[in-house]
Amino acid sequence: MAFLFAILIAFILYPILRVLWIALSDETGNLTLIHFLNFFRRPLFREALGNTLVSGLLVVVFSGLISLPLAYIIARYEFRGKILLQTAATLPLVIPPFVGAVALQLILGRSGMVNLLLMRWFDMTIPFMEGLTGVVLVQTLHFFPFILLNTVVSLSNIDPSMEEMAQNMGCHGFRLFRRITLPLMLPGFIAGSLLTFIRAIDDLGTPLMLNYKNLLAPQAYLRITTVGMDDVDGYVVCVVLVVLSLISLLAARKYLGLAEYATVQRSAPVTRRLHGKKLLLVWLLCGAILGVSLLPHIGILLLSFSKVWSFTLLPTAYTLGNFAEILFRAPHFIKNTLLYTLLAAGLDIILGAAIAFLLLRSRLAGRNLLDAIATLPLAIPGVVLAVGYLRVFHGWDFPGLGAPLTSSWVILVVAYTMRRLPYTVRASYAALQQVHVNLEESAQSLGANRLKTFAKVTLPLISGGLVAGGLIGFVTSCVELASTIMLVPRIELGPISYGIYIYMQSPLGRGAGAALGVVAILLVSLGTYLTHRIFGGRAGNAFRI
Amino acid sequence: MQPAEVRLDGIGKSYGEQWAVRGVNLHIRRGEFFTFLGPSGCGKTTLLRIIAGFVFPDEGTIYLDGQPMNHVPPWRRNVGLVFQNYALWPHMTVFENVAFGLRERKVAPSEIERRVMETLKQVDLQGTENRRPSQLSGGQQQRVAVARTLVIQPRLLLLDEPLSNLDAKLRIDMRIELLKLQRDLGLTTIYVTHDQEEALALSTRIAVMNGGRVVQESTPRQIYEQPANEFVAAFVGKANLFSGKVLQADPRVIEVQTEDNLVIRVASSASAKLPERGDEVLLSVRPEAMEIRAAGTEPTGANQLTGHVAASAYQGSFVEYEIQLAGRVLKTYTINPKGRALFQRGQGVVVIFAADDVVIVRSDGE
Numbered sequence: 001m002a003f004l005f006a007i008l009i010a011f012i013l014y015p016i017l018r019v020l021w022i023a024l025s026d027e028t029g030n031l032t033l034i035h036f037l038n039f040f041r042r043p044l045f046r047e048a049l050g051n052t053l054v055s056g057l058l059v060v061v062f063s064g065l066i067s068l069p070l071a072y073i074i075a076r077y078e079f080r081g082k083i084l085l086q087t088a089a090t091l092p093l094v095i096p097p098f099v100g101a102v103a104l105q106l107i108l109g110r111s112g113m114v115n116l117l118l119m120r121w122f123d124m125t126i127p128f129m130e131g132l133t134g135v136v137l138v139q140t141l142h143f144f145p146f147i148l149l150n151t152v153v154s155l156s157n158i159d160p161s162m163e164e165m166a167q168n169m170g171c172h173g174f175r176l177f178r179r180i181t182l183p184l185m186l187p188g189f190i191a192g193s194l195l196t197f198i199r200a201i202d203d204l205g206t207p208l209m210l211n212y213k214n215l216l217a218p219q220a221y222l223r224i225t226t227v228g229m230d231d232v233d234g235y236v237v238c239v240v241l242v243v244l245s246l247i248s249l250l251a252a253r254k255y256l257g258l259a260e261y262a263t264v265q266r267s268a269p270v271t272r273r274l275h276g277k278k279l280l281l282v283w284l285l286c287g288a289i290l291g292v293s294l295l296p297h298i299g300i301l302l303l304s305f306s307k308v309w310s311f312t313l314l315p316t317a318y319t320l321g322n323f324a325e326i327l328f329r330a331p332h333f334i335k336n337t338l339l340y341t342l343l344a345a346g347l348d349i350i351l352g353a354a355i356a357f358l359l360l361r362s363r364l365a366g367r368n369l370l371d372a373i374a375t376l377p378l379a380i381p382g383v384v385l386a387v388g389y390l391r392v393f394h395g396w397d398f399p400g401l402g403a404p405l406t407s408s409w410v411i412l413v414v415a416y417t418m419r420r421l422p423y424t425v426r427a428s429y430a431a432l433q434q435v436h437v438n439l440e441e442s443a444q445s446l447g448a449n450r451l452k453t454f455a456k457v458t459l460p461l462i463s464g465g466l467v468a469g470g471l472i473g474f475v476t477s478c479v480e481l482a483s484t485i486m487l488v489p490r491i492e493l494g495p496i497s498y499g500i501y502i503y504m505q506s507p508l509g510r511g512a513g514a515a516l517g518v519v520a521i522l523l524v525s526l527g528t529y530l531t532h533r534i535f536g537g538r539a540g541n542a543f544r545i
Numbered sequence: 546m547q548p549a550e551v552r553l554d555g556i557g558k559s560y561g562e563q564w565a566v567r568g569v570n571l572h573i574r575r576g577e578f579f580t581f582l583g584p585s586g587c588g589k590t591t592l593l594r595i596i597a598g599f600v601f602p603d604e605g606t607i608y609l610d611g612q613p614m615n616h617v618p619p620w621r622r623n624v625g626l627v628f629q630n631y632a633l634w635p636h637m638t639v640f641e642n643v644a645f646g647l648r649e650r651k652v653a654p655s656e657i658e659r660r661v662m663e664t665l666k667q668v669d670l671q672g673t674e675n676r677r678p679s680q681l682s683g684g685q686q687q688r689v690a691v692a693r694t695l696v697i698q699p700r701l702l703l704l705d706e707p708l709s710n711l712d713a714k715l716r717i718d719m720r721i722e723l724l725k726l727q728r729d730l731g732l733t734t735i736y737v738t739h740d741q742e743e744a745l746a747l748s749t750r751i752a753v754m755n756g757g758r759v760v761q762e763s764t765p766r767q768i769y770e771q772p773a774n775e776f777v778a779a780f781v782g783k784a785n786l787f788s789g790k791v792l793q794a795d796p797r798v799i800e801v802q803t804e805d806n807l808v809i810r811v812a813s814s815a816s817a818k819l820p821e822r823g824d825e826v827l828l829s830v831r832p833e834a835m836e837i838r839a840a841g842t843e844p845t846g847a848n849q850l851t852g853h854v855a856a857s858a859y860q861g862s863f864v865e866y867e868i869q870l871a872g873r874v875l876k877t878y879t880i881n882p883k884g885r886a887l888f889q890r891g892q893g894v895v896v897i898f899a900a901d902d903v904v905i906v907r908s909d910g911e
Contacts, residue, residue: 161632164599167619168626169646169697179645183636 001364004354008373011418015388016242016380022391023235039236045219049240051132052201052216058136059200060193063144068189070289071151073282079274081283088290089148094524095296096479096497097142098205099517102504103299104138105129105210106309113314134210139200141293146199147192154188155181187255194252198245202381205481205497209504216241220383221486229390238384245379297521303514322515326499330512332492333499334519337478340409340495344416345474349466351417352424356432371425378422382482385415389487409493415483420473424466431465432458468534475527479520496520548575548733549610549624549700551596557604558591565591566757569605573735573750578727580736582744583754584780589737592754593703596735598622609701620649625699629706631690633678639665639689640674646697664696667726684715691723695730702727702734708743720746741781745769753777769831774907778829785835785875786906787828791820798847798900801826805872810847812900820905827906834902835877837866840893847900850875854888868896 026032039045074085092100107113108128115125128137158181166172166180204217213222216237223234274282304322306315326333355374358367377385393405405411435458443453481497488494491502496516503513551573558565566588573579581589594600595607598619607614614622633642640661647657665671668688678686687707694702707723708716724747727734738744744751745765752762753776761773772778775786789803799811799820809828813819820826840851855869864887868875875896888894 159630159632161628161630162634164597164619165626165628165632166634166645167599168597168622168624169693170620170623170649171645172618172620180634184634 001358001362001366001370004351004358004370005366007351008370011414012376012380012385012421013373015385015392016376018391019235019238019384019388020242022232023239035232035236036239039233039240042233044214045233045237048214048216048219048237051214052244055132055136055139055215056197056200059139059143060147060197062136062140063147063196064189064193066140066144066289067148067151067192069285071148071155073285074148075152075155077272077274077282079279079282081286084290085282085286088286088293089145090528091290091297092142092293093145094521094528095142095300096205096481096500096517096520096524097138097203098209098481098497099300099479099500099514099520100142100296101134101138101206101209102500102510102513102517103296103303104134104141106299106303107295108137129210131210131212135207135212135215138206138210139203141296142206143196143199146196147189150192150195151185151189154185157188158184191252191255194248194255198248198252198379201241201244202383202482204381204383204485205501208485208501216244217381217383217482220381220387221482224387224390225486229394234387238381238387241381242379242384245381249379300514300517300521303511304518306511306514309511319511322511325512326515326519330499333494333496333516336409336493337495337497337520337523340412340416341474341477343413344420344477345470347413347417348420348424348473349428349470351421352428352469353462353466355425356428359429360432361437374425375422377419380419382415382419382480382484383486385419386483386486389415389483406487407489409489411487411489412484412493412495415487416473416477416480419480419483420477423472423476424469427465427469427472428462431462434465435461464534468531471527471531471534475524475531478523478527496523547700548731550575550733551701551735552608552611553592553596553605554608555605556592556595556602556607558595558600558602564757566595566754567604569759571752571759571762573733575733576731578724578734578736578747578749580738580744580748580751581754582738582741582751582781584739587754588757589739589754590705593705593735593737596701597624597626597703623697623699624701624703625694625697626703627687627690627694627705627707629709631678631686631707631710633686633689633693635678638675638677639670639681642678642689643674643693643696646693650697660696664692667695668692683711684719687711687719691726700733702732704734704736706738706740707736709738709740716743723747745781753781755780771904772829772906775827775829778904778906783832783876784829785832787830789826789828791822791824791826794820794822794824799905801828803828805870807850807870809903810900811903811905814901829904829906830898830902832865832876833863833878833880834898835875836897837868837877837879837888838895838897839888840895842895846897848898848903850896852894852896854890854892854894857888857890859887866894868894870896 023035024031024033026034070085070089074082074089095103105112109115110125110127110129112129114128118124118126127133162184163176163180166176171179201215202217204221207213207215207218208221213219220234220237220241223231223237227234302315303309305318305320307317307319307321309315351374355370358364359371389411390406393411395404405414439461440453440457443457444450448456478495479497481501484495484498485501488498491498494502496519500513500516500520503509503516551571553569553571556569557567559567569588569592571579581592583589591600595602598614598617598621601616609622609624634645637645643661643664644657647660652660661674662671665674668691670685670688670692673681673685673689678689681689687710690707704723708719711719720743727747736744736747745768748765750762750764751768752759753768754760755776761768761777763771763773768777768781772781772784778784778786787801787803787807787809789801789807789809792800792802792808794800794813796813796819799813801809801811803809811828836846850868850870852868852870852875854866855874856867858865861881863878863880864882866877866879866888868877877896
């Protein structure tokens with residue numbers, strides 16, 4: 001327990017508090033709010049805050065608009081091709097948003113496919129990808145599945161007798177939806193929206209790739225990396241980001257708590273079969289969604305095989321050279337990614353299981369505090385954690401390493417481990433909750449000691465949950481950019497996400513960057529597929545915290 | 546509103562290859578308390594859902610007050626329903642839950658207020674109207690569910706195992722409450738349960754169901770005392786079943802030789818049609834019809850079988866004995882003998898029962 005506390009305090013709580021302290025103190029070490037006043041006095045920051053809120057809200061609103069009808073169709077109807085719709089709903093999850101941003105530039109950007117066609121046919125262009133619009137578009141396409149999955153889960157959790165009872169009372173059709181279905185699914189929907197909001201304001205990669213800097217996350221990044229580590233404004237921006245995320249997270253947890261109250265006691269909800277005109281309509285809708293959510297994948301795949309692609313509809317020359325580049329000339333990106341993320345996932349499984357075990361099976365004082373700290377990373381944007389690490393671990397030799405932690409690749413493993421810890425804690429907690437204490441007590445009364453009981457009864461029963469939690473950690477770490485670009489000590493120590501970012505900086509490197517993007521998509525797809533295999537139909541639950 | 550009558554005419558419903566119910570013909574009269582009784586999977590809930598309108602039958606016609614209802618949606622049937630899990634809406638207060646049906650019927654707000662309060666009083670729930678369902682006990686939730694249904698003055702009340710989520714003692718109290726309420730209101734009620742005691746206690750008539758079919762439709766007494774077949778005899782109450790061949794059949798008495806070579810005398814009134822000599826028959830005797838005496842007692846009854854006590858379980862109001870005969874075990878209930886000693890395990894005894902207490906039932910094979 002003390003060991004766990006030490007780790008969590010050293011790598012989560014203390015770095016965050018340092019950031020907070022710098023933002024809240026003056027040169028003499030007294031508490032002050034002067035930096036925050038300055039923040040709100042500067043039009044640039046006011047604008048960044050406004051833009052962040054607006055873009056976050058717009059992403060949530062648009063995602064909600066896409067998700068609501070889709071969720072209803074998935075949860076309530078059976079029809080041929082439903083599996084396609086469900087697949088389409090998970091596709092955006094496998095492509096990192098900043099990779100998607102590049103791909104969408106090629107298709108919807110100023111000189112992308114669509115605008116070239118528009119130019120040719122109608123002599124006009126539509127600025128899909130300019131400024132905030134681009135950020136909102138990319139983020140919506142990437143994040144809507146989170147709301148969708150949450151909504152589907154809440155919808156299918158509604159006890160069918162709740163609706164049948166209302167029908168029996170004379171209520172039906174849209175009125176039934178408004179008076180019974182909607183209120184019952186709303187908590188889950190709102191929780192999903194809030195979690196999406198957190199992810200949207202946390203996303204550093206998309207604005208950087210689209211070169212739109214006036215949002216909080218890129219501002220924090222730019223302040224620290226260009227102005228310097230001692231620039232107070234960077235820390236203030238970080239604190240504002242944390243506050244926004246924390247409020248959203250707390251609200252989300254409250255709503256998720258509310259969502260539990262109406263869950264099923266009886267069999268699965270009744271689904272109806274779709275026929276005729278309605279089926280056609282649903283197919284059209286699915287086709288449209290599938291098409292749009294596949295755009296980034298298509299773009300990135302084309303780019304990865306292209307030799308020359310500029311100001312033309314499709315690449316003008318194809319090559320395998322991009323893959324040769326990343327597999328043979330610079331293989332370290334892939335190797336590093338596998339090393340870092342697998343290490344982090346392994347550590348997360350161990351830490352997550354230990355924390356979950358303490359939470360559920362011990363009466364030690366302080367275990368709830370442990371839980372709170374372990375959950376905190378959900379509300380800590382990657383940029384902020386990275387800033388904290390730079391502040392705390394820079395400039396002194398870490399014991400056993402002989403160098404500052406920030407000059408070693410270990411810092412990336414630490415960052416990934418801590419950022420994804422909440423996932424494994426939740427997954428292990430949920431798995432362990434399923435194991436009734438009686439199962440363990442029976443083993444003990446039959447002569448197995450604590451250790452044997454854990455090894456022979458508990459562990460086999462929770463291993464599925466542990467692995468699933470680890471896989472989610474692995475998948476999300478693979479495409480983690482925000483903390484990565486701040487913490488990579490040297491270019492050859494960078495993982496895939498860093499490689500993509502670096503390659504994408506030059507027009508000549510874009511092909512290789514795209515090839516790395518394809519590798520990232522494959523890794524994430526594999527991880528997601530395995531998670532689905534383990535979680536089965538309840539994969540949606542993995543994305544609810 | 547006048548209570549409804551219900552007629553089911555050749556109702557059948559299949560899910561894929563499997564028939565959930567088939568060939569059901571029933572007539573439920575105005576004001577009846579009618580129970581569908583059967584094990585899980587017998588089709589009783591499907592039948593209830595067909596009447597409520599959540600399931601449309603594949604075969605046959607359902608009539609409410611003479612009107613065919615096959616494709617009328619649930620919201621146009623004016624039929625009240627109480628679910629096993631109550632299905633109270635968690636996002637509404639008790640008042641809102643109960644008022645829901647009235648609001649759907651566009652009743653004036655002042656009238657809603659009056660009727661909701663009146664109904665809550667009727668089920669003894671005054672003062673809970675502003676609480677949420679989750680703040681109520683199981684018994685209170687159950688009464689809210691009943692109030693919510695009664696307030697719309699349905700022409701028919703459907704109850705789907707409404708007592709099975711309550712603990713044993715409360716279940717028995719609520720049973721009596723429900724009985725009084727239904728008899729007072731004179732509301733036609735259809736009740737679904739797998740609990741035979743509940744069915745016997747509450748119903749005016751019972752349809753025992755098995756495998757999607759109605760196997761016996763009768764009053765509680767007849768169901769218990771004259772089970773139509775082996776399934777009913779075994780499912781409703783406990784029964785000692787004997788299969789055997791008719792040795793002799795005349796208008797005074799029927800003698801049956803059982804497989805284990807016992808001879809049992811059956812009153813000839815036990816069967817509508819006198820069986821023939823050599824017929825294969827199945828006999829049923831209820832445990833409480835069997836009297837136990839110490840071995841060596843003078844013969845007094847039509848049937849007496851000797852054996853010894855294999856097990857005894859003291860139940861308070863009665864004692865349950867298992868009597869080991871030469872080839873089988875009999876189950877018997879003896880009313881608490883008060884001052885007298887109980888029979889001991891291993892003690893030799895005679896089991897006595899009258900010819901009137903033996904019932905000839907159809908075996909399930911036929």
